[in-house]
Amino acid sequence: MKNHFSLILLSTLQCNADCEYCFEDKTADRLTLDRLGEMMRKVLDYMVEKSLAALTIYWQGGEAMLLPPGWYEQAHDLIQREADARGKQVFHSLQSNMLAYSSRWNPVIAKMFGNSVGTSLDYPNLHRKLLGQGPESYNEIWGKRVREARAAGIDVQVIAVPNQATLDIGAERFYTHFVDELGITDFQVNTPFPGGEATRAKKELPVAEVEKLSRFYMELADVWLERGYHQGVRVGPLDALLQHFSHESATLPCIWGENCANALVSIDARGYVAQCDCWVTSYPDYHYGNIFECDSFGELLSNSPARQQFNERPVQLIQRDCLSCDYLSLCHGGCPVRTYTVYSSLFEKDPYCELYKTMFSRMERAARTLAREAKVSHKVAA
Ligand code: SF4
Ligand code: SF4
Ligand code: SF4
Incomplete structure (x- = not known):
């Protein structure tokens, strides 16, 4: 969206889970309402400066639900007041592991988050766990909370990350589990990446198995x-x-954006600013600065040497690795964090390049087939 800005806001760096592939360095930090006010005033002033009309805040953690629903109600009012004073629109989106969900959350989820929550579950689940417990107890609590939320009319969207076991069972079984067994009709499959400190689980992620992943996505x-x-x-x-x-308006994920540094930023509960959640929690060398230590958010962003590197990445890739690619205008060299966690450099193309090309050409073909079918049925009806 033009004139739109996105903020991934980590309201706390605490989490009630202990997922083995988590890329975040977790701490006990939580955002206070006072500090949220200061942060939002600076972000909204930046939007005035840049003539940006609307902001979407993606609330995440750690685990966002470790702050109580009443905190979010006050946060919502506070942000609305500041946005109204500047003639800006603010939308809110919530990403949670749902382990702490109860009906106490329903009013704020309805009012602030459009009665919708994004959550994560893998299938089979190898790595998402509670502290000291196996994946089964995570699945059980998650399943119970998600059923309760859906019974209360909340729309639950799920993000899944494929692991070795996912590739072994195949996409047919995976799809059946989400859609037919769990009744989830809106889910997203994200490619894995070994962000943050190295662990055994991260080494086992199928990052190098691009062919196998490509087969999975095609199936x-x-x-x-x-x-x-x-x-x-x-x-x-x-x-x-x-x-x-199909030439319809589409919201593509940030990994294929022209330059994610132009459209998105993340701030954590301590005020650190970086490109997105993985960068802000796990790569201090790539922090853009701290919003509580600056007078102007715009200056913090424009003076940041780390952000300069993000801005240079698409230009370098276009001149080198991606120049002759048919999908350059769609992909722009892919995601910096996936690139960095695999190659320790920002200036390489995304390690999933071949997977993306396979996905692009498959969906291009599907769009052509659907358009042909629509034409034929139109003729028959006429
Ligand atoms: S992946 Fe998310 S839910 Fe799991 S430990 Fe990390 S922050 Fe918590
Ligand atoms: S680094 Fe990747 S995941 Fe993070 S904002 Fe950029 S494109 Fe998105
Ligand atoms: S598909 Fe590969 S070559 Fe093409 S733009 Fe993306 S990363 Fe570059």
Whole structure:
């Protein structure tokens, strides 16, 4: 969206889970309402300076639900007041592991978050755990909370990250679990990356298995197009790519943005500013600065040497690795954090380049087929 800015806001760096592949260095820090006020005034002043009309805040943690619902109600009012005073629009989105969800959250989820929550679950779950427990107890509590939230009318979207076991069972079984067994009709499959401190689980992520991942995503595309597409099931990022190739308006994930540094920033509970959640929690060398230590958020961003590197990345890739790619205007060299965690450099193309090309060409073909079918059925009806 033009004139729009996104902020990933980590209201706390605490978490009630202990996932083995977590890229965050967790601490006990929590944002206070006073500090939130100071932060938002600086962010909104920056929007005035840059003539940005709207802001979406993606509330995350650690675990965002470790701050109570009443805190978010006050935060919502406070931000609204500051935004109204500057003629800006602010939207809110919540990402939670749902372990602390109860009906106490329903009013604020309805009022502030459009009755929608994003959460995460892998299948099979190998790495998402509670402290000192196996993945089964995580699955059990998560399943219970998600069923309760959905019974209360909350729309639950799920992000899944494929692991070795996911690739072994295949996309058909994976899709069946989410859609038919859990009743989830809106989910997104994100590629894994070994962000933060190295752990055994991160070394086991199928990052180097691009061929296997490509087969998985292609099988998932086939199953979804055959069983879910016409029924309104959404599987990201395939659905957004299909819209893109069908010349419809599509919200593509940030990994394929022109330059994520232009559209998005993350601030953590301590006030540190960086490109997104992984950078802000785990790579202090790539911090842009601290919002509580600056007078102007705009100056903090424009004076940051780390942010300068993000700005230079697309230019360098276009001149080198991606120049002759048919999908350059869609992909722009991919995601900096996936690149950095694999190559320890920002100035390489995304390690999932070949997977992306496979996905792009498959969804381009699907869009052509669907357009042909629509033409034929239109003729028959006429
Ligand atoms: S991945 Fe998310 S839910 Fe899991 S430990 Fe990390 S912050 Fe917590
Ligand atoms: S580094 Fe990757 S995940 Fe982070 S904002 Fe940029 S494109 Fe998105
Ligand atoms: S698909 Fe690969 S070559 Fe093409 S723009 Fe993306 S990273 Fe570059």
